[in-house]
Amino acid sequence: xxxxxxxxxxxxxxxxxxxxxxxxxxxxxxxxxxxxxxxxxxxxxxxxxxxxxxxxxxxxxxxxxxxxxxxxxxxxxxxxxxxxxxxxxxxxxxxxxxxxxxxxxxxxxxxxxxxxxxxxxxxxxxxxxxxxxxxxxxxxxxxxxxxxxxxxxx
Numbered sequence: 001x002x003x004x005x006x007x008x009x010x011x012x013x014x015x016x017x018x019x020x021x022x023x024x025x026x027x028x029x030x031x032x033x034x035x036x037x038x039x040x041x042x043x044x045x046x047x048x049x050x051x052x053x054x055x056x057x058x059x060x061x062x063x064x065x066x067x068x069x070x071x072x073x074x075x076x077x078x079x080x081x082x083x084x085x086x087x088x089x090x091x092x093x094x095x096x097x098x099x100x101x102x103x104x105x106x107x108x109x110x111x112x113x114x115x116x117x118x119x120x121x122x123x124x125x126x127x128x129x130x131x132x133x134x135x136x137x138x139x140x141x142x143x144x145x146x147x148x149x150x151x152x153x154x
Contacts, residue, residue: 005029011099014086019077
């Protein structure tokens with residue numbers, strides 16, 4: 001499912017503040033990733049400020065965040081960016097997650113866990129049913145101790 005800025009505004013009930021020069025797609029700006037730490041922001045991410053005090057919103061914009069969700073009404077978006085102001089950032093995040101899960105029509109415990117291939121791989125490895133580790137010198141993880149590798153760097 002693709003999530004855009006307009007969807008996020010509807011899910012959270014927040015107030016959208018676009019910069020004087022708004023994002024190119026405006027309210028249809030796609031939301032690819034939601035990040036909770038400004039130091040891990042990449043270009044186009046959305047920074048969700050969970051702290052009650054001032055977050056490092058400027059760092060998020062500097063690192064390329066498309067927008068910020070915060071509860072600080074005085075924050076102004078940088079050119080080409082947006083700020084979504086909500087009363088309570090944690091409650092707004094909960095609303096967004098609940099709204100998305102309803103739209104996706106799944107139960108987090110049933111469908112997500114049962115259909116997640118990564119989880120199945122981890123479960124198989126934990127039960128020692130599967131060996132998905134990459135082979136080294138033609139040997140699997142279980143066979144590594146049996147022989148030493150004969151390949152050498154040039």
